[in-house]
Amino acid sequence: MHAVFPSGRRRIILPMLIRPATPDDVPALTHIYNTQGVATTASYDLEDVDETNRLEWLHEHIDLDLPVVVAELDGRVVGYATYSPFRVKPGYRFTVEHSIYVDGDYHKRGIGEALMEWAISSARDSGIHVMVGVLDAANVPSISLHEKLGFVSAGIWKQVCWKFGAWHDVALFTLILSDDEPVQLAHGGC
Numbered sequence: 001m002h003a004v005f006p007s008g009r010r011r012i013i014l015p016m017l018i019r020p021a022t023p024d025d026v027p028a029l030t031h032i033y034n035t036q037g038v039a040t041t042a043s044y045d046l047e048d049v050d051e052t053n054r055l056e057w058l059h060e061h062i063d064l065d066l067p068v069v070v071a072e073l074d075g076r077v078v079g080y081a082t083y084s085p086f087r088v089k090p091g092y093r094f095t096v097e098h099s100i101y102v103d104g105d106y107h108k109r110g111i112g113e114a115l116m117e118w119a120i121s122s123a124r125d126s127g128i129h130v131m132v133g134v135l136d137a138a139n140v141p142s143i144s145l146h147e148k149l150g151f152v153s154a155g156i157w158k159q160v161c162w163k164f165g166a167w168h169d170v171a172l173f174t175l176i177l178s179d180d181e182p183v184q185l186a187h188g189g190c
């Protein structure tokens, strides 16, 4: 089902389900990460991952009680979101870094925004204070998505990645979720 929004863009009217990922989702998680992350500068991984790698990755998250959710549309996994501790030292335990990936056949239909809204809501409910997006500085769709949802620029790390025969800059974007002092242990318990 589609609707035409004022911008003229077609968007899915979401009969979309966001649910926890399971091992059955590993083929889709692998495909989406390889095509949208490894094959681009959205991720600084250099080699395709295989399904064994993604299954281990999923189990690591589940074992640490870190969320991995998928967006499912008409029975097909079309994107995923996750977050994990920003850094391992305990003072960072109320700060997370998130990742959002959407299948290239389903871009610009509101799925990335829905996944990001889920991540923000989940992190807030888990007592997280700050979310950090660590983005390739040339990733216009991702930067635009973060700005749309209230993230603010927190600086650029110049030339910290070498991929595809070029240096790449990282743009940091942060969202402070509440003014409160922490009242519970953050997700991940780093």
Ligand SMILES: CC(C)(COP(=O)(O)OP(=O)(O)OC[C@H]1O[C@@H](n2cnc3c(N)ncnc32)[C@H](O)[C@@H]1OP(=O)(O)O)[C@@H](O)C(=O)NCCC(=O)NCCS
Pocket: 036, 037, 042, 098, 099, 100, 101, 102, 103, 106, 107, 108, 109, 110, 111, 112, 113, 114, 133, 135, 139, 140, 141, 142, 144, 145, 146, 148
């Ligand atoms: C970034 C990404 C997740 C966006 O997902 P999406 O489902 O296509 O995005 P949405 O349709 O929900 O768009 C939400 C907002 O994102 C921004 N956006 C999305 N695609 C864009 C594009 N091609 N150009 C500019 N802005 C874009 C816009 O602000 C948009 O709001 P609008 O529709 O009001 O203009 C998707 O492009 C993707 O998976 N990219 C590869 C992986 C990646 O870069 N992940 C982010 C790193 S954590």
